[in-house]
Amino acid sequence: MGHALKMTVSIEFLGMQRAITKTNKIDMAITRRTRVIDALEHVRREYPDLHLDERTVLITVNQEMAALDTLLNANDTVSFLPSIGGG
């Protein structure tokens, strides 16, 4: 009998987020119905001090822009980046 492979995504933390979470990334188990919003909620539960606001973060999946309802696939890397406008 084989075991079903567990599907996960990585959520990476850069800059100020890393300073608060004290880690470069965390893994999150997903199903075929997991979306970006679920990853965001997961981070909010795990790290309430991050105060991620979906109105101001730039969401990327594998370094490409994504929306809150984007479906996640196994081994994706999700980031919630700050907006950067340049000085």
Added chain:
Amino acid sequence: MRILRQARYEPARVVGGYTDRILRVDLGRQEIAIQELPPDFKDKYVGGRGYALKLIWDGTTRQTRYDTADNILVMASGPLGNEPGFPGTGKFIVGTISPLTDTFVDSNVGGHFGPLLKLAGFDAVAVSGVSREDVVILVDGDAGSVSIAAAPHYDGEADEGSLSFGEKLLKDAGGGEYSDSLAAVTVGKGARNTRFGIVNSLFYDRRRNRIRCKQAGRGGTGTVMRFKGLRGIVVRSSLSKANGNNAVDREAVRQAGARLKEVISDCDHKQLNLGAWGTTGLSEYMDKFHLFPINNYQYGQSPESSRLFAKVFLEGYFSKKMPDGCYYGCNLACAKGAEGVELTRGPRAGRKVNVDGPEYETVGSVSCMGIFDPHFVLEYNWYCDEYGLDTISTGVTAAFFMECFQRGFLTAEDVGYELTFGNIEAADRLVHEMASGEGFGRVAGQGVARGKKWVAQKYAARHGTSEQAVMAELNKFGMEVKGLEFSLYVTKESLAQQGGYGFALKGPQHDEAWLIFIDQVHKELPTFEHKANALKWFPLIRTWFNATGLCKLPWIDVRNPEAAGTSEPAKNIPTLEYYVKYLNGTTGSKKKLEDVLDDSERLYILQKLINLRQGKGTRASDQIPLRAMGPAYLNEYESRAEYYDKWLQEQPGGDKLPASPEQRHRLLMEKRMQAYQQLCDIVYEKKGFTSDAIPRRETVRTFGLMDDQAKRLLDEFGV
């Protein structure tokens, strides 16, 4: 101090952000005069940039160069430059004909000089002529006097330095004590010996109980000041800084300021965290997206970059838990500083110094030289400030020569030592040589554009080849446009930012347009039309901040959550509305954002006319180095071959890739060059220019700029 000339005056009161007066000083004739402006002058030529542009347009000619007596050095704040109730005020600009570009340059700088000058009764100070001896100008609003004095001699170090001279000058002027009623601008020996000397803006910081400095860094404004024999200007006013603009509607200003402070307070710590980290926080994000310049922009990412991320500076150097605004009332407070940093190299090795910075650009200047040592960043920062050198042009010029060395265009015999990437000792030596005008520093201090010619002559003579052929090669990686060195972002993968640098009227500095993220990462500018619209809109609003005496960071780097509900979140319109209210509350105008953009566009067109007159205004002057468009050499292509091949496949007809890497690289660069030319066509049309980038007559007329000089100029160009 030995006073050479003194004039008495009755300080004008600031009303609605203006005094309607310019202090004119001719150092050649030792004349001091006050120019009274008609009330409508400020409406047409807004604030710092507007004043400087109009003075340069009227008062200089196409023969004017940085070192001719008729060149004018203008320092001017704007109507919004002095309000502690609103974040990010206190800015002023230094504008002049640049030694690097031979055309107009303005550099935006913080500190207390602009606000105090205004309180002392002047919207601007404009200096012309060349003094026979080194002098300082003293503007004393309390005493009602303006003096030209012989530059005081303190000691060997201060007489050559910018920071050390300024510290002593301010103490001198304060009767032996520092005071927040005093501020100064100074230059150092780097301004005498290079074309990229800066003007330091020094002020007393009560919290740190020391003199701090900010820099008008770009374009060699300090070199102009030093050439005029002007070592410093001190300004004094004891008038209250509260309501410094003397707003027409104080309550409207208070409300707008409170709203912006609230957004910053609620959002910055969740976003870029500039209040804690300063702009060094950018390094990590730039590296992540291949935008961090490594080895003269050959690469945008390095495994060693993390040694230059914000955490390193925060934990190792920055004084923590201390608000660090460069002017009163700014709760973004991103002007970081470090105390007691021990110098390990150079003539002051062993001494502990106070460093203001580093900013991201200084960090990027060091990575551009292939160096990833954070302590060197601090030392480099301090020495450049003390010598009065632009950290950007210094680093980018050094990196250019390092690449010349790498590719065999330069030898150790030419330089006097091995000038290789990552070689801290060589980089350090070159900085001191540039500042002193000694050794290879004499060549490097001329900047990249002139450095290319020097290398081409040298190499062509040695190898019996044509200079033209060598120049063609050097043009691929000499990172300058119009004579100004690039600021520190890799543009290879953002066509919009290539335009942002190429079309920038002063040369490739990001204060006109920084579109990398919304283009390359957000993908909000998918078409040429989108990019062209952004390349018109952003320069207008961004340079309006320079015109009015404001810092743009509270707008552009703190995203207002309400922007999410707008059609173009990157413009952060809800925050911009606070600025329009602040403007109207201060001056009594009833402007809308569209009016603000029109005011700014008038200045933009005027600057374009100056560029045209000075030989830097046509399409040819907007062309960028190959490296700015993509991987100039095969080694760069190969470092991201998978990415570039995918990019090629996504282009029309990209289903069949050429077989060899060399062919794919060539095809890639052909497509990039075509795209840039296509962008030029569309952007010029959008801006009201001909295809050769010359403003059309109706464009000039629309903004009321068709004077006799403009008519003659357009006639010459057949427009």
